Amino acid sequence: MRTFKRPESLYDNSTHYCPGCGHGIAHRLVAQVIDELGIREKVIGVAPVGCAVVAYDYWNFDCSEAAHGRALAVATAIKRVHPENIVFTYQGDGDLAAIGTNETIHAANRGENLTVIFINNAVYGMTGGQMAPTTLLHQKTSTSLEGRNAALHGYPLKISEMLALLPGVCYIERVAFDSPQGILKAQQAVKLAFENQINNLGFSLVEILSPCPTYWGLNPKAALDWIQEVMKKEFPLGRLK
Amino acid sequence: MIERIIIAGSGGQGVMLLGKVLAQGAMLEGKQVTWFPAYGPEVRGGTSHCMVTISDTEIGSPYIAKADVLIILNNPSLEKFKSRLKNKGLLIFDSSLGLIKPSKLMEIIQFPFTEIALKLGNIKVANMVALGSYLSARQVIKPAHILEVFQFLAPAGNLKILEINRAALEEGERL
Amino acid sequence: MGKIKILISGNEAIAQGAIQAGCNFYAGYPITPQNELIAYMAKNLTQAKGVFIQAESELAAISMVYGASAAGARAMTSSSSPGISLKQEGISYLAGAKLPAVIVNIMRGGPGLGNIAPAQSDYFQATRGGGHGDYQTLVLAPGSVQEAYDLTQTSFDLADKYRLPVMILGDGILGQMMEPVTLSARKIKVLPLKSWALTGCRGRKPNIVKSFFLREGDLEKFNLELQKNYALIRRQEERYEALYLKDAKIILVAYGSMARIAKSALMQLRGLGKKIGLIRPISLWPFPQKPFQLKNKKIKFLVVEMSYGQMLDDVRLAVCGRQKVEFLGRSGGGVLNEEEIIKKVRELVSS
Numbered sequence A: 001m002r003t004f005k006r007p008e009s010l011y012d013n014s015t016h017y018c019p020g021c022g023h024g025i026a027h028r029l030v031a032q033v034i035d036e037l038g039i040r041e042k043v044i045g046v047a048p049v050g051c052a053v054v055a056y057d058y059w060n061f062d063c064s065e066a067a068h069g070r071a072l073a074v075a076t077a078i079k080r081v082h083p084e085n086i087v088f089t090y091q092g093d094g095d096l097a098a099i100g101t102n103e104t105i106h107a108a109n110r111g112e113n114l115t116v117i118f119i120n121n122a123v124y125g126m127t128g129g130q131m132a133p134t135t136l137l138h139q140k141t142s143t144s145l146e147g148r149n150a151a152l153h154g155y156p157l158k159i160s161e162m163l164a165l166l167p168g169v170c171y172i173e174r175v176a177f178d179s180p181q182g183i184l185k186a187q188q189a190v191k192l193a194f195e196n197q198i199n200n201l202g203f204s205l206v207e208i209l210s211p212c213p214t215y216w217g218l219n220p221k222a223a224l225d226w227i228q229e230v231m232k233k234e235f236p237l238g239r240l241k
Numbered sequence B: 001m002i003e004r005i006i007i008a009g010s011g012g013q014g015v016m017l018l019g020k021v022l023a024q025g026a027m028l029e030g031k032q033v034t035w036f037p038a039y040g041p042e043v044r045g046g047t048s049h050c051m052v053t054i055s056d057t058e059i060g061s062p063y064i065a066k067a068d069v070l071i072i073l074n075n076p077s078l079e080k081f082k083s084r085l086k087n088k089g090l091l092i093f094d095s096s097l098g099l100i101k102p103s104k105l106m107e108i109i110q111f112p113f114t115e116i117a118l119k120l121g122n123i124k125v126a127n128m129v130a131l132g133s134y135l136s137a138r139q140v141i142k143p144a145h146i147l148e149v150f151q152f153l154a155p156a157g158n159l160k161i162l163e164i165n166r167a168a169l170e171e172g173e174r175l
Numbered sequence C: 001m002g003k004i005k006i007l008i009s010g011n012e013a014i015a016q017g018a019i020q021a022g023c024n025f026y027a028g029y030p031i032t033p034q035n036e037l038i039a040y041m042a043k044n045l046t047q048a049k050g051v052f053i054q055a056e057s058e059l060a061a062i063s064m065v066y067g068a069s070a071a072g073a074r075a076m077t078s079s080s081s082p083g084i085s086l087k088q089e090g091i092s093y094l095a096g097a098k099l100p101a102v103i104v105n106i107m108r109g110g111p112g113l114g115n116i117a118p119a120q121s122d123y124f125q126a127t128r129g130g131g132h133g134d135y136q137t138l139v140l141a142p143g144s145v146q147e148a149y150d151l152t153q154t155s156f157d158l159a160d161k162y163r164l165p166v167m168i169l170g171d172g173i174l175g176q177m178m179e180p181v182t183l184s185a186r187k188i189k190v191l192p193l194k195s196w197a198l199t200g201c202r203g204r205k206p207n208i209v210k211s212f213f214l215r216e217g218d219l220e221k222f223n224l225e226l227q228k229n230y231a232l233i234r235r236q237e238e239r240y241e242a243l244y245l246k247d248a249k250i251i252l253v254a255y256g257s258m259a260r261i262a263k264s265a266l267m268q269l270r271g272l273g274k275k276i277g278l279i280r281p282i283s284l285w286p287f288p289q290k291p292f293q294l295k296n297k298k299i300k301f302l303v304v305e306m307s308y309g310q311m312l313d314d315v316r317l318a319v320c321g322r323q324k325v326e327f328l329g330r331s332g333g334g335v336l337n338e339e340e341i342i343k344k345v346r347e348l349v350s351s
Helices: A023-037 A051-057 A071-081 A093-099 A101-109 A159-164 A180-198 A220-234 B015-028 B075-084 B113-120 B123-138 B143-153 B159-174 C010-020 C035-047 C058-070 C081-096 C123-127 C145-162 C172-176 C218-236 C256-271 C311-319 C338-350
Strands: A043-047 A062-065 A086-092 A115-120 A169-176 A203-209 B002-010 B032-037 B047-055 B067-072 B085-094 B106-111 C004-009 C025-028 C051-054 C075-079 C101-107 C138-140 C165-171 C178-183 C240-243 C250-253 C276-281 C283-285 C300-305 C324-329
Touching: A023 A051, A023 A086, A023 A115, A023 A180, A043 A051, A043 A071, A051 A062, A051 A086, A071 A086, A071 A093, A071 A101, A071 C025, A071 C051, A071 C058, A086 A093, A086 A180, A093 A101, A093 A115, A101 A159, A101 A203, A101 C058, A115 A180, A159 A169, A159 A203, A169 A180, A169 A220, A180 A203, A203 A220, B002 B015, B002 B075, B002 B123, B015 B032, B015 B047, B015 B123, B015 B143, B015 C004, B015 C178, B032 C172, B047 B075, B067 B075, B067 B123, B075 B085, B085 B123, B106 B123, B113 B123, B113 B159, B123 B143, B123 B159, B143 B159, C004 C010, C004 C145, C010 C035, C010 C075, C010 C101, C010 C145, C010 C165, C010 C172, C010 C178, C025 C035, C025 C058, C035 C051, C035 C172, C051 C058, C058 C075, C058 C081, C058 C101, C075 C081, C081 C101, C081 C123, C081 C165, C101 C145, C101 C172, C123 C165, C123 C283, C138 C145, C145 C165, C145 C178, C145 C218, C165 C172, C165 C256, C172 C256, C240 C256, C250 C256, C250 C338, C256 C276, C256 C300, C256 C338, C300 C311, C300 C338, C311 C324, C324 C338
Parallel strands: A043 A062, A043 A086, A086 A115, A115 A203, A169 A203, B002 B067, B067 B085, B085 B106, C025 C051, C025 C075, C075 C101, C101 C165, C138 C165, C250 C276, C250 C300, C300 C324
Antiparallel strands: B002 B047, B032 B047, B032 C178, C004 C178, C138 C283, C240 C276
């Protein structure tokens, strides 16, 4: 009989995240996959600067902080020093696709044998709901008061599609936390991204469309609907590479 | 004893190597020595130069404002550096493209180093002919030490390169 | 193995010294005048089975050093002035996470893109932390290629001992100049055990490398811990060379390449019977206090720099008003020569 219990890789702590936030789910998925693969004692996680900055307070394995955007530079070095360890980054859209775009592209292009969990919630959460590179057109944020305007702010950045063009990249998939089925699918993608590293296949990234009810100004249920009805149109799900 | 030498020519004439061989020879001689290059964009195309200071005592600046010796392998370098030679200093000049007039301000040794190198069979060793000429003019470094440097620098087993450099050096010494 | 003497540039000597000290990770980005260092590492660190990465930027390079150090490696990066400005982000994080690392700055003229000529105008940046926050890096300034080789080895030991970033501060002259260096036969020691390093948590509790302290009071507590470490370093790690202080009426103060030129001026003046001395700080942080504790109020100090007066502040603080402190400096590619120093000394003697 299977029982639903807390993974060993996850501490028995309550998180600091807002009600309806996707980070708690993503943390759990990562922990569960690490348990399933039996790699907890080999894993080294790199936490971002963003809402998940203290992810190491929830994960029961070795972790490093990185400066904002530099997680993939830090992870590159850790993996090169310890190729036998399993190294992953956990990054938000501001971290990975704005301030860290350079580090992201070059780690991918070097084909670093790393796993990247990319949380796309279309907004800067930690600093108070400012416009992110992935903010949708017409989406209102505290720095795009009238909604994102292409003429002023450019378009939502599809970094996963960009990365899929690089020969160094092994695997990219976009999933969404919009339903229980979506979460199960995300879990499979996260597992594959770790398995690729174990099998030395190279750079793997899972982009997760994840709810931020607080800065979307929606209740948790409405936030899931917004992912399904709006966000997925701009960021279509599926395997990109 | 302190001797400050500026070596200059066009890129590709091997002035940096000349300086390094001389500096390593000085090291084997037991002298204090510094080698200082011109670096950055100016080393690509145009003139190239390096500065070698050889001394019995600790050397301060490796940068040479006034040189005791100039070893000059082309005309633009002569224009650039002739004012940097101290009064009665020694100018060693490659006269393959024409002789320069004697001057009361300096001692001049000029030979067609490039032509001599061509006759030896490799234009690239003109720098070592010039070095040989310097060695016999100043007697600061023993030629045996320079030959030792050649041994060290030559790619393993490439006796041909070693031989032609040795021949060039000896030819220079005889001038 | 007997002692081997080779002719080598300052940049190459630093790289070779690092490899000798057991450096097993280097990340860098090209910039003149330190390119020989990165090239030497690309060839020789790889041969020594270390990790070499040409990073996409200085920001990435210093964060790679952060990651490698967190993983327990002896890690190094190098650059020149504009690149070191970019690295300040990572240096602050290294200090905040108590990670050892060696950072080499082969200084060039500034501000901005400046030029590629030698300069000493990053002294403030190097000795005052450089990035954000209450932290220090230990700063060593070699005056010769041999010393660059030796001090690089020392800097790895100091970085590990005190768990902080150590900076080697040189300039274009030191980096580019070749001099004979006696290679030490020092065997690479068994490196110190780093129980805090990230290696996977087999058989132990997880290790966390971080500089983030959100809970009230935690950061202050951590900062006081850093301050205690800095106080210890101040007591233990002053390094300097002092010449002819006993009878000196004028004492030159200079570091790095500038100290060589000051020393030749000094020797010429001594040859003429002038009572001149020299203090050459080797550790710029901690700045050596001891040699400046002189009772004779008639002594004058002459600070000589390739800047418009940066180390000057530290000399004034060390002298603390007891004696007069004068200054002579050029920058932006201008390098003082012996004659200029001698002229200034003569002015001071007659004034």
